[in-house]
Amino acid sequence: MGRSWSSMDDFESFLDDGGIVEVDDEMPDAYRNAVFAFIEMHANSELMGGLTERDWIPRTPGLRHKMAVLAKTQDEIGHGHLLYMVAADMGLKTRREMLEDLFAGQSKFHNVFHYRAATWGDQVAISFLVDAAALASQQAVFKNCSYGPYRRILKRIISEEGFHMRMGEERMMLIAEGTDFQRAMFQQSLDNWWWPALQLFGPDSKPDDVLLRWHIKSERNEVLRARWVQKFAPLLISYGFTIPDPGLVHDAEADTWTAGPIDWEPLKRTLAMGGPDSARRIGEAAANWADTHWVREAMDTAPERSAGAPA
């Protein structure tokens, strides 16, 4: 058995001193529930992201990028695996229960995977803007995460997300240096994906956000969001694209970029599984899960079969 704490105050001062919680510690239920829900959503998002990526394997232009998309698909599904193992060890749900809840539309995943990637430009926008936003959030968790197993697995995930983001920027650069048709396509993708990527950070953190108090998140949502705008607005403009935010303000003197007011309704709709592509995405993932039933069955019965095999 691990450690235990006599009160929530005790536990919180342990966390404030930089304490790291391990799986066999007797952590308070509220902490266990909150951390579990956070990791489960992260795992779901990796899996749903991997499925989006997989849709593009046959359509990715060029062998080099096609191979990279194959690798990225396996990375994302792998991240889902790693996170489901960490979450399952917290003892609240098994991996199978988490997957079944996801495919029944009963648990959350990132807003960006509730939209359809209709063109290669959309896919590039996802692999650059959205991956960068997800990476920034993950780095902010990794920096000071009080739950040890999550912190350690994030290290691997973050290093792989870094490759994905660089691949995304390279693809965007190719488009920016391409034909007018390609540039127009990417501008349309930017118009579609800028806001969802920004909304991925979520609304401003509440003052009593337990994920901040318990050192799961190390930065407030609005800080991460502002930093992302500060980085990506000038970068996209330097590639010759226009940011679809009429309220975007550039302070030339301080060289800062600030986004205009954000409409949070689209984010709320995705959280309620009512995004533009939510039903199709969940339906396809559920159909895949049903189709691959035989693989799970073969895995489950493999030991008996090999034990009974002729020598």
Place this chain on the structure above:
Amino acid sequence: MKRYEVFLKKDGRDEYRHAGSLNAPDDDLALVLARETYLRRAEGDRLWLVDRAHLVVGDTEFVAPNADKPHRHNDGERIAERRRRLREERAPREEEAGS
């Protein structure tokens, strides 16, 4: 399904380190899953898989007491104190010699 703990080691200098865990029905499939999940970019050249049911885990209460046995170390403080004292005694003389 069994739960396996994955340990990786890279080159001759590192220790085996815990990388994570995985579910597999038997050792052969566990090896394939470990390679495809944890060794995607040459993160190691050696791999140990341990069935979690075979892990012997020490209770933290049992393990922790060794943290309060300072007599098993020597912090070097007393020797450092002598060195400081000698330096201070020598310093004024060196100043005289320099002037």
